[in-house]
Amino acid sequence: MKKDVSQVVVRRMPRYYRYLGQLLEDNVERISSERLSEIMNVTASQIRQDFNNFGCFGQQGYGYNVKFLRDEIGKVLGLDKTHNMIIIGSGNLGRALASHGAFHKQGFIVTAMFDIDKKLSGTKINDIEIRSMDELEGFIKKNRVDIAAITVPAEVAQELADRLVSLGVKALWNFAQLDLEVDSDVIVQNVLLSDSLMRLSLNMTRKRVLDDND
Amino acid sequence: MKKDVSQVVVRRMPRYYRYLGQLLEDNVERISSERLSEIMNVTASQIRQDFNNFGCFGQQGYGYNVKFLRDEIGKVLGLDKTHNMIIIGSGNLGRALASHGAFHKQGFIVTAMFDIDKKLSGTKINDIEIRSMDELEGFIKKNRVDIAAITVPAEVAQELADRLVSLGVKALWNFAQLDLEVDSDVIVQNVLLSDSLMRLSLNMTRKRVLDDND
DNA sequence: AATATATCAATAATAATATATCAAAAATAA
DNA sequence: TTATTTTTGATATATTATTATTGATATATT
DSSP, X not given: OOOOOXXXXXXXXXXXXXXXXXXXXXTOOXXXXXXXXXXXXXXXXXXXXXXXXXOOOEETTTEEEHHHHHHHHHHHTTTTSOEEEEEEOOSHHHHHHHTOHHHHHTTEEEEEEEEXXXXXXXXXXXXXXXXXXXXXXXXXXXXXXXXXXXXXOHHHHHHHHHHHHXXXXXXXXEOSSSOOOOOTTSEEXXXXXXXXXXXXXXXXXXXXXXXXXX | OOOOOOXXXXXXXXXXXXXXXXXXXXXXXXXXXXXXXXXXXXXXXHHHHHHHTTOOOEETTTEEEHHHHHHHHHHHTTTTSOEEEEEEOOSHHHHHHHTOHHHHHTTEEEEXXXXXXXXXXXXEETTEEEEEGGGHHHHHHHSOOOEEEEOSOHHHHHHHHHHHXXXXXXXXXXXXXXXXXXXXXXXXXXXXXXXXXXXXXXXXXXXXXBOOOO
């Protein structure tokens, strides 16, 4: 039984992976938490605590081996395996995901797209075939699907999620502007663009509210 | 001395706005924190604490008036004003943002798009003209620009951010996979798709559900 | 080889966040 | 009207997250 890692830690892990990748590119062989903390603008304590949630990757007096650490964090992030992903909805957002090369490099393979519009059936985006929604059941039964990206209108997203979950999909990457209700063994990761924009807006209006003023 | 609201609270505000909108559509006139907490799956305490960061919107023995509360939270989120937004990069992601109708409804008006590819100059997406990057300076000087959405490759994003900031843009909605370095009076809101996907992947091996968007 | 320095992992201390409690105000019922 | 119930906003408590400290162990220096 793995101990539960908190989501604040989870949120930080990809950032570490990103910076370690950069260090690797720059041929940095080893790094201390102190040095990394300067580069990343966080405390060295937090870095060590975060890493130690997943294992002891460092060595006293030496620091962390960049290559080893990045690989270990990669494993934590599941990047040592490949994940088959389908995209439901071939609107602009669906197409953006399909043609985003970085995912493939990290082991997230888009195996199919689906769209309600049958006129699109058979056409391809970035070599990925668009299929009719009627084919969803058959496709998932024949092919392993680890992740489904949902880029359909919010009005039909819950219904779609139910359909995907009933077919055994355990991870949903949700771009529809609502909270999906799913069984507790299904993971939902939201990317809610409107929410993000509103946060930006909120922070814009409050940024000048400084301590001594009022 | 007005205390700064913490980002954990900021992160939750758009979700309240969303649920209150739903209640309004369902013609619910008033609601208690207790009832809302059941619907939203959080504690009533947290809801009251969150709201009280921005004002006293409720009434003992009555609860919250849905219409009033939603309007107040709307103001907190800056939705009572309009924000002029430009999009830099007219790839799939840029086009997805440009054609996403919901932003406009919430007062975020896309006034122009820019792309390095001069062949696209003059063409339109969702009635928004694509301009050459050469026109950036001129456009920003002539037109108020509140927010710039950055959907260019990571390699050129920092350089672009510097350019935008030097032209006086104070808010960046960043989709490029890197941490932008900007003056402290500039707000950066990241939407890092790869990071989000990695978090999903991490959670898949460790089971949990939660929201994204920092 | 001996000593000094670097640095982690674990633990303790502090700070931030979330939840529970409660007095007072307002609504509702009697 | 008066009593009872509801429900907030404020405050107290509990929990979680972050930062600092410490002891152990590796590396570097003399």
